[in-house]
Amino acid sequence: MNVFKEFFELPAEDKVSVYSNNLKRPCRLYTSSSNYDHENVHLWRDNLRHPCHPLEDCIKIWPQKPTRYREIVATYSIEAKKLGLRILELLSEGLGLGSGFFGDKLSESSLLSVNHYPPCPDPSLTLGVSRHCDPNLLTILHQGDEYGLQGFKDGEWIGVEPLHNAFVVNIGHQLQIISNNKLKSAEHRAVTNSRVARTTAAFFINPSDDCVIEPDKSLIDTNESPAYRPFQFKEFLLNYSSLMGNPEKCLEPFELHA
Numbered sequence: 070m071n072v073f074k075e076f077f078e079l080p081a082e083d084k085v086s087v088y089s090n091n092l093k094r095p096c097r098l099y100t101s102s103s104n105y106d107h108e109n110v111h112l113w114r115d116n117l118r119h120p121c122h123p124l125e126d127c128i129k130i131w132p133q134k135p136t137r138y139r140e141i142v143a144t145y146s147i148e149a150k151k152l153g154l155r156i157l158e159l160l161s162e163g164l165g166l167g168s169g170f171f172g173d174k175l176s177e178s179s180l181l182s183v184n185h186y187p188p189c190p191d192p193s194l195t196l197g198v199s200r201h202c203d204p205n206l207l208t209i210l211h212q213g214d215e216y217g218l219q220g221f222k223d224g225e226w227i228g229v230e231p232l233h234n235a236f237v238v239n240i241g242h243q244l245q246i247i248s249n250n251k252l253k254s255a256e257h258r259a260v261t262n263s264r265v266a267r268t269t270a271a272f273f274i275n276p277s278d279d280c281v282i283e284p285d286k287s288l289i290d291t292n293e294s295p296a297y298r299p300f301q302f303k304e305f306l307l308n309y310s311s312l313m314g315n316p317e318k319c320l321e322p323f324e325l326h327a
């Protein structure tokens with residue numbers, strides 16, 4: 070967390086080489102969302118994101134400053150992936166899918182998304198991150214020690230208080246689809262505060278781009294039909310970014326109606 074905070078505290082001239090609004094740049098720093106020019110309200114955040122797999126290749130495009138960034142984040146990404154795979158093993162056991170179900174292509178890829186929310190003069194006017202479910206399989210979120218995360222449950226927003234050195238684990242859209250709605254992706258958002266900056270690090274475990282996602286046959290009960298059609302993960306991502314993660318709309322193109 071310190072090295073992430075140090076990154077955002079660097080003078081602008083040290084960050085400018087990473088700053089980009091080009092979605093095709095795999096490692097980039099940007100402000101608000103990927104749709105800055107067309108959004109109605111800007112979000113009160115900067116975001117640094119980059120892939121973490123395959124590590125030997127992508128580490129070369131990560132920030133060079135702070136000087137210890139690459140070494141520390143490489144170690145972190147390896148451990149976060151291990152933790153995620155262990156949780157996926159337990160989920161797979163719980164679903165009765167047997168060992169190794171989420172290994173391989175379904176969890177091959179990973180992405181680190183680091184949010185920095187500076188103190189906001191009037192938190193009632195905007196958000197840190199607007200409501201969404203994560204598009205991936207599973208998220209390992211380190212939210213630091215400042216409050217800001219909220220989850221939507223039974224029609225209201227509920228604060229997720231930070232626990233020191235604990236992770237928030239979020240089920241992503243792909244787990245919901247594969248489990249034919251037995252697991253639900255968690256809708257969440259981040260609010261800002263006027264007091265202190267808040268830095269959070271979301272480690273996204275993703276299927277590989279060409280991985281075919283569909284409800285697993287063994288999870289479709291005899292009185293049920295598949296709720297989603299098969300698709301490639303990259304197709305989902307393309308649609309998700311064009312809809313800005315709108316939780317009502319982003320599953321629609323993949324839904325089947327019995």
Ligand code: OGA
Pocket residue numbers: 182184198203212217218257258259269271
């Ligand atoms: C995210 C996210 C919440 C937070 O990055 O997907 O939901 O508290 N972040 O920063």
Ligand code: NI
Pocket residue numbers: 201202203257
């Ligand atoms: Ni999220």
